[in-house]
Amino acid sequence: MPAINRQITLASRPAGMPKVSDFHLVESPMPKAGPGEALVYGLYLSVDPYMRARIGGASGYAKPVEPGEVMVGSVAGEVIESHDPRLAPGDFVEGMLGWQEYAVAQAKSLRKINPELAPVSAALSVLGMPGLTAYFGLLDICRPQPGETVLISGAAGAVGSLVGQIARIKRCRAIGIAGSKEKVRFLTRDLGFDAAFNYKDSADYAAKIRELCPNGIDVYFDNVGGAITDAAIARLNVRGRVAVCGQISQYNSDEPEMGPRWLGQLIAKQAKVEGFLVKQFAGRFEEGYRQLAAWLHDGKIQYREDVVTGIENAPRAFIGMLQGQNIGKQLVKLA
Amino acid sequence: MPAINRQITLASRPAGMPKVSDFHLVESPMPKAGPGEALVYGLYLSVDPYMRARIGGASGYAKPVEPGEVMVGSVAGEVIESHDPRLAPGDFVEGMLGWQEYAVAQAKSLRKINPELAPVSAALSVLGMPGLTAYFGLLDICRPQPGETVLISGAAGAVGSLVGQIARIKRCRAIGIAGSKEKVRFLTRDLGFDAAFNYKDSADYAAKIRELCPNGIDVYFDNVGGAITDAAIARLNVRGRVAVCGQISQYNSDEPEMGPRWLGQLIAKQAKVEGFLVKQFAGRFEEGYRQLAAWLHDGKIQYREDVVTGIENAPRAFIGMLQGQNIGKQLVKLA
Secondary structure: OOOEEEEEEEOOOOOOOOOHHHEEEEEEEOOOOOOOEEEEEEEEEEOOOHHHHHOOOOOOOOOOOOOOOEOOOOEEEEEEEEOOOOOOOOOEEEEOOOOEOEEEEEHHHOEEEOOOOOOHHHHHOOOOHHHHHHHHHHHHHHOOOOOOEEEEEOOOEHHHHHHHHHHHHOOOEEEEEEOOHHHHHHHHHHOOOOEEEEHHHOOOHHHHHHHHOOOOEEEEEEOOOOHHHHHHHHOEEEEEEEEEOOOOOOOOOOOOOEEEOOOOHHHHHOOEEEEOOHHHHHHHHHHHHHHHHHHHHOOOOOOOEEEEEOHHHHHHHHHHHHOOOOOEEEEEEOO | OOOEEEEEEEOOOOOOOOOHHHEEEEEEEOOOOOOOEEEEEEEEEEOOOHHHHHOOOOOOOOOOOOOOOEOOOOEEEEEEEEOOOOOOOOOEEEEOOOOEOEEEEEHHHOEEEOOOOOOHHHHHOOOOHHHHHHHHHHHHHHOOOOOOEEEEEOOOEHHHHHHHHHHHHOOOEEEEEEOOHHHHHHHHHHOOOOEEEEHHHOOOHHHHHHHHOOOOEEEEEEOOOOHHHHHHHHOEEEEEEEEEOOOHHHOOOOOOOEEEOOOOHHHHHOOEEEEOOHHHHHHHHHHHHHHHHHHHHOOOOOOOEEEEEOHHHHHHHHHHHHOOOOOEEEEEEOO
């Protein structure tokens, strides 16, 4: 065990798209575990869109990260030392341990990972928060019915790629919107989406959506926002449902972007637009994990990871993810 | 019975705010009732915001009214002649009879009015479509809980004025937004709203809403849209619910107005925005009528009518209503 720990702290609140210089790599003494706590050696760190809101100052999500503080984030790692009967050295766990190589946490705040189900890193994607977000966001917020059309923006991301596959399991048509040819290929060839398009190839989103959703859209799972969402809303069917999971196109605007008002369209469509956070389903996480693990085991869902190595590269990975450079779950390999 | 009928037809599709010249007063032969039909003498005609959408060409609401056709609208009147056992001369009925003095309709399409419950005209307001819209829109779409704050835009209109009173019955705080001092007085003094403000007096809607809704907004019942709605959304509480009933500020724009994008705010708030049409509750209209009549009988809800006389004045009344000149339900007295 080294004598020092390496951490990434927030250097300053970013203006617009974060820069590498908005973060600091710092060295600090190894943390010590007290009673009820465990010391965890991080194996993988997750970088996620929600973190942009947490460093923005007034997110409304949760307490913002202050300059000088260690960045928030979920880590999958191995228990090195435990002062709680719940955990033993060698156990694999997942928790909100932050952007650092070693962390101490209350043992009861850590989720034990079964490494026989899937590689440990899956606890940060399909068997973690992105998996639960896709599961509850699609099934509970949108209640898709067999034969319905489900459109997904940000479809090649960690959440979006699972939403489309779960939509297929529920016998819906899954249509993806993503930002590169390679992502579109990934969706339609590897994941079984019925169709997908590259929004960077087509200025006329409305025409593309009309072509790929000839029967309209019953469910729109939105990770992106902006003009893509305007076009999706316009194609929504009567009694359409929209889950607002993310708005990654808007996160780096200091002032709200202007767009056409479309609220009136919801009236005649009798349509619903609902924002959600996965934590509102906290009482049912076990159900979600169990179902996702079963689908994974049965080969009904695939997942893909985009991995960079070294905590010093976490800011770069985070920024790349905000710019849509990843396919599947963006992870940082720590160890 | 006269030999001629007077009707208002659509002369041309309005551009922006409708003008009196967009309508024609025409004379036509008296209609004749065939088997299963009744001839109705109109007493009151209802003019409502939804009609703006129906003359706009591509409303999505329902079949648009074509130039040359009689304007759509609900009428309360008296049966003159009936060829169906369901109705007899002297019965009072309500139905979608259009902007005309006499009309023939299928007897089964007419709703019989009990004139002992309330004046016949109430079948076009509190005991009619506006009452049902307020009842189902507030209770089913928004599910207000005791102690919650309910904000209503267009609060002095036919629907809004009832929404606030039903919110009070459900032990919520009812806050109204309206467009004149007189309307504000009507809401707080006559109808028992907890507070209200005149949006024409205050450019800073956000500050006014903050002042009157110190605990945030749990339910927002929107009849208006635009900048008022932007301010309301910003003040929405976690798990807030928004019913989109109307967007009267937007109906006369040929191109969508631009506004700040706020969809992302729904995420952290885990909030829902839902458009609705009263017809989606058609299976429960009897429940609504019964409850509204009971509240009216018990003095728990008040209603107010704004009446102009003569079918020739229907276009003027309709335009005035779109401009917010009415307090309570805008009606046209035909007979």
